Amino acid sequence: MAAVKNITxxxxxxxxxxxxWQKTYHNDQEKMxxxxxxxxxxxxxxxxxxxxxxxxxxxxxxxxxVGVNRVMPMHNSAAHGxxxxxxxxxxxVQSFSLHADGVKRELFTSCExxxxxxxGTLWSGVKRLVCAATADxxxxxxxxxxxxxxxSYQYLTDAGIEVVRLVQRDEANAVLQLYANxxxxxxxx
Ligand SMILES: [Zn+2]
Numbered sequence: 001m002a003a004v005k006n007i008t009x010x011x012x013x014x015x016x017x018x019x020x021w022q023k024t025y026h027n028d029q030e031k032m033x034x035x036x037x038x039x040x041x042x043x044x045x046x047x048x049x050x051x052x053x054x055x056x057x058x059x060x061x062x063x064x065x066v067g068v069n070r071v072m073p074m075h076n077s078a079a080h081g082x083x084x085x086x087x088x089x090x091x092x093v094q095s096f097s098l099h100a101d102g103v104k105r106e107l108f109t110s111c112e113x114x115x116x117x118x119x120g121t122l123w124s125g126v127k128r129l130v131c132a133a134t135a136d137x138x139x140x141x142x143x144x145x146x147x148x149x150x151x152s153y154q155y156l157t158d159a160g161i162e163v164v165r166l167v168q169r170d171e172a173n174a175v176l177q178l179y180a181n182x183x184x185x186x187x188x189x
Contacts, residue, residue, distance in 0.1 A: 007076070007096075008074075008081055009070060009074055009076065009084060009102035009113045010050070010070075010072075010074070010085065010114045011066070011068065011070075011084070011088070012042070012045065012047040012068065013071075014041060014045055014047070015066065015068075016099050017142070018037060018038065018041050019034070019063070019066055020136060021039075022061060022065060024060070024061045024062060025061040025062075025063065026061055027032045028108075028130055028164065028167050029167070029168070031054060031056055031061075031106075031108045031130070032108050032130060032132055032168045032172075033107045033168065033171075034052075034054050034063075034066070034107055034108070035052045035053055035054045035066075035108040035110045035132065036132055036168055036171050036172045036175060037052070038050065038052025038053070038054065038066055038068050038081070038110070039051050039052035039068065039069075039081070039110040039111075039172065039175045040052075040175045041068075042081075043143060043175060043178050043179045043182065043184065043185075044063060044118055044178075046140075047067040047068065047070075047073060047078075047183075048068055048070045048073055049069035049071055049072070049081075049083075049179070049184070049187065050069070050071060050082075050111075050175050050176050050178070050179035050184065051068065051069040051080060051081035051109070051110055051111050052067070052068050052069075052081050052109075053066065053068075053081040053082045053084070053107060053109040053110065054066045054067070054107075054108050054110060055067075055086070055088075055089040055098070055105055055106065055107050055108070055126065056106050056108070057103055057104070057105055057106075058102075058103075058105060058106050058127065058128060059104065059107075059168050060108075063069035063109060064089045064092050064093070064105060064152065065084060065085050065086075065088035065089035065092055066084070066085055066088070067080075067081045067083070067084030067085030067087075067088060068081050069081045069084070069086065070084055071180040071187050072185065072187055077187075078116065080113075080114065080116065080139070081109060081110065081117075081119060081133065082107060082109050082113050082117035082120060082121065083116065083120050085107065085109075085124070086098070086107070086120055086124045086126075089124075090124070097124070098124050098125040098126050098178065099137070099182075100125065100127075102119035104127040104128070105125070105126050105128075106126055106127065106128035106129070106131070107121055107124070107126045107128070107129050107133050108130045108132075109129070109130070109132070109168075110133060110172040111131065111132060111133040111134075111135070111137065111138050111168065111172060111176070112130070112131040112133065112134050112135040112138070112144070112145070112147065112148070112165065113129075113145075113148070114135075114138075114143075114144075114146050115145065115146030115147050115148050115152075116146065116157045117140065118148055118153075118156070121156065121161065122155070122156055122161070124164045125159065126161065127161055127162065128161065128162045128163075128164070129161055129162070129163045129164070130157065130163075130165075130167055131163075131164070131165045131166070131167065131170035132166070132167055132168045132169050132171065132172030133166040133173045133174075133175075133176055134166070134169065134170050134171075135148055137172070137176055138171045138176060139171070139177050139178040140176075141179065141180040141186070142180070142186035142188075143186060143188060144165055144188045160167055
């Protein structure tokens with residue numbers, strides 16, 4: 001077996017049909033609507049799990065990156081929607097930190113992050129985390145969110161990251177239900 005020297009993570013082909021990269025986003029509702037729509041399209045088009053994320057510049061409302069869950073198509077357990085959005089945003093700004101240039105950026109996610117993504121949120125340098133569906137909503141259809149505790153969120157808050165939850169929870173949870181009802185695979189290791 002040859003050594004693997006590169007790992008590729010791609011967004012689905014349909015991304016540019018759904019995402020308007022020129023649009024300016026004015027409020028949390030508009031931003032979360034994009035994250036939830038990404039999660040829904042990922043289910044409807046069969047390109048991954050029922051999770052979507054987007055990263056914006058807080059002040060300008062400009063979209064920096066999007067992510068959808070790519071675990072199964074990429075054979076990559078780390079390719080959660082949040083991590084994909086973070087990795088693309090870091091490439092976009094050409095830094096391992098989304099705060100290195102002093103611009104505040106924010107991560108919107110259709111579901112509260114798992115243990116990996118909550119850590120990834122901390123390391124990414126985003127200054128705001130906004131979530132729709134709850135970790136319990138994800139657990140209810142079989143996903144294991146890992147060791148995410150109230151103290152985990154407190155750690156982020158103490159580190160200067162504003163956390164907002166339950167924005168468009170019902171809409172995001174409906175996507176989780178859509179995935180479960182469609183027989184979507186629950187791919188926990
Ligand atoms: Zn995750």
